[in-house]
Amino acid sequence: MDWFLFLLLLLMGRNELSQQEEVCSKSVINSCGDCIQSGKYCVWCQQLNFTKAGEQDAVRCDTQTNLIRRGCKREEIISPKNHLTIVQGDALSTSFNQQEPVQLSPQKISLRLRSGGSTTFSVSFKRAVGYPVDLYYLMDLSYSMKDDLEHVKELGQALLAALNKITEYAQIGFGAFVDKTVLPYTNTNKEKLLKPCDENDQQCQAAFGYKHVLSMTPSVKEFKSKVTEQFISGNLDSPEGSLDAMMQAAVCGNKIGWRNSSTRLIVLTTDAGFHMAGDGRLAGILEPNDEKCYMENNLYTNSIKMDYPSVGQLAMQLEKNNIQPIFAVTQNVKTVYKQLSKMIPKSEVGVLTSDSKNVVQLIESAYNRLSSKVTLTHDNLPDNVRVVYTPKCDHAGSPGDNEGVCNNVRVGQEISFDVTVTATSCMEDTSFIIRPLGIKDTLTVTISTDCECHCEDPQSRSHPHCNGKGQVSCGICTCSEGSIGQFCECSIGNKDEHALRASCQRENGTDCEGRGDCVCGRCNCHTTESGSSYHGDFCQCDDEHCEKFLNKLCGGNGKCNCGKCECHGGYEGSACQCRVSEEGCRTLNNTVCYGRGTCKCNRCECIEGYQNPRCQTCLGCADPCQTKLNCIECLGFDSGPFKKNCSLACSSIYHEMVDQSTIQNKKCHQKGSDSCWIKFNLDQLVGEDNYKAEILNQRDCPEPPNVTAIIGGSLASVALIGILLLMLIKLLIYMKDLKEFRKFENERKKCKWAEADNPLFQNATTTVANPTFTGE
Known part of the structure; x- marks a missing residue:
């Protein structure tokens, strides 16, 4: 239950x-x-x-x-309906018989979808029994693969025998790679380029990047002959040029010998990792890989001119050419190639023994895994198209937007996928390809959108529904020139149709709010469902959507008009929910809200700042002792800033006695503008800013200063200070002179004068007597 x-x-x-x-x-x-x-x-x-x-x-x-x-x-x-047309739907082939088999059906579909519409169709797939297989054996010939090469030389017969279990139309080819022949990948010494192996190893070929050895052939003898001619080579670093070789094997289809109708496999055998895009810069190779074929005399000629390809480039070319790689690698690099396999659709990884003896079993197992997994996906999907794949098989993966997967599919077993295509918006005719990965067969889907209505309209250009001034298009009127209106009922003459319609539109741009007809630029309002009329310049008003009280419009005590209640006498409120009463707003002195608010619904609605319940107190209001000080000065003492317009500026203060009840008394003691202290009382009266002032006594002002005493005292002080400064300066000069004189006396006492005669002084040697002198 x-x-x-x-x-x-x-x-x-x-x-x-x-x-x-x-x-x-x-x-x-x-x-x-x-x-x-x-x-x-x-x-x-x-x-x-x-x-x-x-x-x-x-x-x-x-x-x-x-x-x-x-x-x-x-x-x-x-x-509009979605239409699906199968343009080409050839039946699936049972087996391969030298003709082009059909493994995917249908092959061409045409879709016509409405915008946002989707349609689902079925796609069938069956792998043809005996479908040809082309296997290209791509081998690493660096020196560490010496033992593996000897075993591969005897591999051809066993490999083709394994492929013949799958199909009698099997072919095999062979290619080899080492790395770019430039530093730091390969020793560029001339002797080392010619013989990069150990000196004791006589059978060693010159270093090379990638070499195509044998095109696709069904001959075991030819495979053995060509592979036997190959010898080991060598390089310096561990990673090899694997991606270079795979890219050339994928894009050089004519030289490799890929058949148009075949399952294409590349078996890559190596014991090392790989170089990829960007590594070429180590050797100064800056030109990116352009994904084109450069093979001359079976050698990759652009190996030292072009960088390695990226993993994304390689994956795209392998998918484009329907090639499925099998990585046969040694245990030490298994993890690396597992990660690579995740980025390359339809690829497998197997682990080689040290001498590659298990390579045939590895290839056989990998092929069975690849062929038993069918993945349906698409190429170049338009931006406004979405595709969902729903597989219909025993071992189906979950539905997905990018691909659908069926596992464990046997050869010859028919499976199907439901493909849902959605056109998210209108678009021009376009197409895209749906294909199974690794298979040549494709489905081309051509898609177009139907974004217009196809109505069976009357052909008359003057239909009565349009007042004979227009024709009907999908039920609505398309008016003739000179007429407008929903039914072409208005002749505009030379007036602008858009201007007329604009006069019927308010801010949201809808004609008459959708509640009336715009007739020649004026709204004719409709009636409501209850029978009343819309009204207003834009039909924006009605009398049915006012506030309710007790589930009654306007509480049953008023009339609704344009969304607002007009209350009957004795009622008020937004929904006329209250009786008119001031009982709850009355104060002790018999005022209403102390004159600082209005009484609505028997409750005070106070002026900003004043608080309920009856607007008595004010939060955030300034101290009245300070705000009213200038008025006290001019009213009581005829002074202060408001002296000239005291009566106007101080109209809210009553200096004389008034017959009003006092709400609150405040004692003030403030310092006025002339530094006089004033004591006064303020009685707060009814109203927002009403006060009664009482000045208690005269101002307490400080005594004025004695100017004469101040000036006389100041002059005497200045003179005294000047005399003292002069005496101090004189004393300092005297002390300095005394110090210098004493220093001079001390130095003079220390002097010792020489008493010897001056050797330069000579007494006179000639005495001349005046002959006229008598001695008297």
């Missing part, structure tokens, strides 16, 4: 979910084409007179269920 209830609830939930999904999200709808582009569930009613008077034509666009509910006949509903 519990399980039954659970299933019932689950089914009900799914039903509700499906109903919720059918939603038409409309935006601006002016025509049937706009409607069907709005979403896959949007349909259009072309029925004449479907809209009510003044309704916009946008109501014609909705889900089919809603339109039928509104009265639209089912045959009058326009909903």
